[in-house]
Amino acid sequence: MGAIRIDRIELRQYSLPFEPPFHAAWDPAPRRSLDATVVRIVAGEYEGVGGGGPLPGFAGNEHLFAGEDVRDIERHVAVLENLQFLHGKMWPIEVALWDLIAKIDGLPLWRRLGGAEGRVRAYASTGSRGTVDERIERACRIAGEGYPAIKLRMYEDDVGAEIAFVRAVREAVGDEVELMVDANQGWRLGGDTRRPWSLETAEAVARELNELGVYWLEEPLGRHDYAGLAELRMRSGLRIAGGEGACEAVELEECLRHGSLDVYQQDVAWNVGVLRTVELAPKIAAAGAMYTPHTWGNGLVLLANLHVAAAVSNAPYVEFPYDPPEFSLERRDYVLPAPLRADADGYVQLPEGPGLGVELDWEALEELRTGG
Ligand SMILES: [Mg+2]
Incomplete structure (x- = not known):
């Protein structure tokens, strides 16, 4: 199979308000929302997703991935490790890449x-x-x-x-x-x-x-x-x-x-x-x-x-x-x-479908979107 190239990476921010708040044992401040960053990577006919906390330093670095073969994961991880030294954790990007890789291979990620x-x-x-x-x-x-x-x-x-x-x-x-x-x-x-x-x-x-x-x-x-x-x-x-x-x-x-x-x-x-x-x-x-x-x-x-x-x-x-x-x-x-x-x-x-095995309901999530 030839290269399947990354077209674009999008980061979307969501927040679910918590009322009553969540008083986490490890956090002195009550949590009044659960924030999520969802990464969406498009490569030809494929779409991969990953999610996590904020990725404040990723914006502006999308060009480091555009045009690269999705499956060149060793290279992508090396780039993410370089980025995280200066800009913090980047791993939801790698999760989205693995979602894509498993989808291309037609397998659930665990398999x-x-x-x-x-x-x-x-x-x-x-x-x-x-x-x-x-x-x-x-x-x-x-x-x-x-x-x-x-x-x-x-x-x-x-x-x-x-x-x-x-x-x-x-x-x-x-x-x-x-x-x-x-x-x-x-x-x-x-x-x-x-x-x-x-x-x-x-x-x-x-x-x-x-x-x-x-x-x-x-x-x-x-x-x-x-x-x-x-x-x-x-x-x-x-x-x-x-x-x-x-x-x-x-x-x-x-x-x-x-x-x-x-x-x-x-x-x-x-x-x-x-x-x-x-x-x-x-x-x-x-x-x-x-x-x-x-x-x-x-x-x-x-x-x-x-x-x-x-x-x-x-x-x-x-x-x-x-x-x-x-x-x-x-x-x-x-x-x-x-x-x-x-x-x-x-x-x-776990889902039997390819990749992570979930299709996000982007439309339903829209009302919780706070950015990206
Ligand atoms: Mg622990």
Whole structure:
């Protein structure tokens, strides 16, 4: 097959207002909307889409792709890596290119990337603040819906109270449901200048969580504390997860070199892209670790990550952001024609159509469009 050349790249901005707002555990400010950038790439008769957060530095660089062969992905990723050094994350562009590549080959993306089965098992990833009682009640409700695993957040400064919260959830849901805990110490937003936990605090928390049968503790230290994370793994015996905050694949290579993590969570739409994730997956498996992505964001972020996870994840569960009513499926997936759903056993079936397998309803989205 001859070259299929990129005609144009369009970026469109959408925003879904949130009333009531979403009080994310890792964000001091309540979120009053969910913003999405949708990338649309046209190449001859094909159209590819990808989505994520803002791509403020991409505008003006479309010419670097126009006229290039869609399938020259190594070259495109090298260009995106050059751009991100100065202009920030660019990965929704790569997702749209993979959507195109898989469509050209007539395969769902998960199959194009070597997957045998287009389904993954979800862990419900909670994210809302609330009183301890509210958070326990929400976790029980979610467990009752059939999710096999739930991720809880620790965000209050009083870690003793947060451990008591996890213990109360364990007692309420029993041992059948796996629990993960995200400490969100790896990176911070804007004006949040708190320092990450010390190794001593992280170790004390990890030991308690290990006794509660927690499946993993996520981001217990700063993201560049490679040696500290490795030490924590050794001392606590609990699985340690991280990697969502890596800005480049080389940071994950550094984690591998140090033995920093049991669970690698790079996000294909947010931090290192599809190609680098596919390249890293066998190295992670060879190290005896797991890859299962961070997927928090809008529905296109989740969808792209689920495709790649179905192809190359070696972990039993994949993150499925879900914490109604503040972070409902309908809010999360508003850019998709219909929300992605888990079945009664927690499985999410991916589309069988080519590429990402969704046709966006551009007309319906128009009323939420804010730019581009
Ligand atoms: Mg996380």
